[in-house]
Amino acid sequence: MKEEGGRLTIGDWMRLAMLALRGLTNREKGVGFSGKMLNCHRCLLFDKVKKKCGEEGVGCGCYMPFKIALGGNCWADEQGVEEAEVGWKNFGRTTGQ
Secondary structure, eight states, X not given: OOTTSOOOOHHHHHHHHHHHHXXXXXXXXXXXXXXXXXXXXXXXXXXXXXXXXXXXXXXXXXXXXXXXXXXXXXXXXHHTOOOTTOSSGGGTOOOOO
């Protein structure tokens, strides 16, 4: 899971379990998936090869197809980043909140 090659801690496992439970109970997880992924591809932070948000300490580092499918929102929008062409809000899609 961690790119650094370290092992997952108990806290990491707990966060994964909570994210999975949230995904199971999220009834809107299929709504807007394609639009949100399209917005990720338009975002300057998005790594199109790895399909991850951000690089080198900027962005959440999440694999976005999983994050979106499990009901996650855009890291840049949650952090209040106001740069043009960064985040979902700048491309006319809602964050699902």
